[in-house]
Amino acid sequence: MKIAVVTFPGSNCDYDLYKAIELAGGAPEFRWHRDTDVGQVDAVMLPGGFSFGDYLRCGAIAHMSPIMSSVVAFAERGGPVVGVCNGFQILCEAGLLPGALLRNDSMKFISQDVFIRVETTETQFTSSYEPRQILRVPVAHAEGNYHADAETISALEGDGRVIFRYVDRDGQTGTGGTPNGSTNDIAGIVNAGGNVLGMMPHPERAVEDVLGSVDGLALFTSLLSQTASAGV
Amino acid sequence: MSSYSIEIRVIPRPGLLDPAGKAIHHALQSLGYDTVSDVRVGKAIYVDLEADSPESAIALTENMCQKLLANPVTEDFNVRIADEVEAPA
Numbered sequence: 001m002k003i004a005v006v007t008f009p010g011s012n013c014d015y016d017l018y019k020a021i022e023l024a025g026g027a028p029e030f031r032w033h034r035d036t037d038v039g040q041v042d043a044v045m046l047p048g049g050f051s052f053g054d055y056l057r058c059g060a061i062a063h064m065s066p067i068m069s070s071v072v073a074f075a076e077r078g079g080p081v082v083g084v085c086n087g088f089q090i091l092c093e094a095g096l097l098p099g100a101l102l103r104n105d106s107m108k109f110i111s112q113d114v115f116i117r118v119e120t121t122e123t124q125f126t127s128s129y130e131p132r133q134i135l136r137v138p139v140a141h142a143e144g145n146y147h148a149d150a151e152t153i154s155a156l157e158g159d160g161r162v163i164f165r166y167v168d169r170d171g172q173t174g175t176g177g178t179p180n181g182s183t184n185d186i187a188g189i190v191n192a193g194g195n196v197l198g199m200m201p202h203p204e205r206a207v208e209d210v211l212g213s214v215d216g217l218a219l220f221t222s223l224l225s226q227t228a229s230a231g232v
Numbered sequence: 233m234s235s236y237s238i239e240i241r242v243i244p245r246p247g248l249l250d251p252a253g254k255a256i257h258h259a260l261q262s263l264g265y266d267t268v269s270d271v272r273v274g275k276a277i278y279v280d281l282e283a284d285s286p287e288s289a290i291a292l293t294e295n296m297c298q299k300l301l302a303n304p305v306t307e308d309f310n311v312r313i314a315d316e317v318e319a320p321a
Contacts, residue, residue, distance in 0.1 A: 107255055
């Protein structure tokens with residue numbers, strides 16, 4: 001299963017994503033932000049990093065990159081698209097996901113492991129997890145504070161589109177497990193079609209024992225088992 | 233055609249958490265400016281461009297704000313002409 005990993009100037013998790021896809025049994029292929037076509041692939045992933053130096057707003061310049069109109073078209077055809085960290089910010093700027101990522105409420109860049117809870121396994125990104133499984137994964141961001149208007153938040157919650165939520169190690173919310181001030185402890189959401197995922201934590205950095213956690217791997221195996229059966 | 237220098241101000245929406253504004257507010261308070269009740273931090277962007285009229289210069293810049301310069305989810309913007317230089321006839 002081919003998965004395109006798009007590199008923007010300033011991306012720094014592109015090789016991590018590439019490696020994670022390989023480990024999960026997929027076939028990653030790099031794309032450069034100036035390419036105009038994602039090509040014949042089964043999924044597209046946008047990596048973390050600091051595309052274009054985070055100038056103007058995180059993800060704002062990257063979403064104007066030549067490849068993005070092809071990514072948007074791929075998503076509109078129902079193709080799976082995943083944005084991690086800066087990739088999530090780019091997807092919000094591109095309008096593929098609602099809301100925006102604001103400065104962390106602490107004003108600090110946060111680089112640490114967090115716990116997130118799988119809120120639904122009924123998505124192509126979480127089908128290999130157990131319901132309400134608690135994952136240990138790293139975050140590394142200064143702008144991860146998810147914000148959207150009340151109407152959007154209630155639609156996301158009502159439709160079960162919040163798929164990862166920050167929790168403490170026991171899986172509880174409201175006990176300081178949210179590192180950045182995100183509304184409703186939101187760590188990851190999907191679009192209305194369920195084929196576009198954005199998340200601030202880094203599953204690709206939790207795929208081998210040597211990294212301290214393997215809890216991110218099932219996200220990749222979930223996606224690969226879907227693309228194996230469906231094909232886009 | 234005239235040349236216009238446009239000033240664009242992009243400001244976080246009122247009521248939206250603005251941690252930079254909050255930090256500056258605290259710093260001002262510790263300097264003794266205890267009458268300050270709120271601080272918000274935005275950015276100013278200066279664009280020089282050519283246009284037929286002040287109206288079209290403003291309209292063009294507002295369009296840039298909607299497409300790129302401001303995030304409609306979190307920011308408001310306003311646009312004003314800072315300077316206008318008529319092209320020599």
